[in-house]
Amino acid sequence: MNTDAIESLSLEVVHIIEPLIAITIALTLGLALKDFAVNLIAGLRFKWSEAWAEGQKVYIDDEEATIIKISMSETVFAIRNGRGLVWRHVANEKIRSLKIERIIERPHEDQPDRH
Numbered sequence: 001m002n003t004d005a006i007e008s009l010s011l012e013v014v015h016i017i018e019p020l021i022a023i024t025i026a027l028t029l030g031l032a033l034k035d036f037a038v039n040l041i042a043g044l045r046f047k048w049s050e051a052w053a054e055g056q057k058v059y060i061d062d063e064e065a066t067i068i069k070i071s072m073s074e075t076v077f078a079i080r081n082g083r084g085l086v087w088r089h090v091a092n093e094k095i096r097s098l099k100i101e102r103i104i105e106r107p108h109e110d111q112p113d114r115h
Helices: 003-048 092-096
Strands: 055-059 063-070 074-081 086-089 100-102
Touching: 003 063, 003 074, 003 092, 055 074, 055 086, 074 092
Parallel strands: none
Antiparallel strands: 055 063, 055 100, 063 074, 074 086
16 A cells, blocks of 8 residues: 555544544533533532521431531531441432431420320
């Protein structure tokens, strides 16, 4: 093969591969932005909800906790358990899958638990 034929073949291959590379990059960026947007929206909804506030006492998956920080990407809960005081960092998109209960009133020792 001469140089002109190789150069012509190389240009054809580049013209075929170029759109595939562009599509791959566009899909990768699109999926990354989608995940970021979902997490951001979940964080903003949780943060702006009047039901939840930083410093609030809650039960998270049946463990007493305090909401330390609600940010755009994650929420931090402080939990005191058998391992000590731990901070649980939860991505905001995962908040909906957690069992979170607000502590409204603690039962008094002389009163039966009312549900």
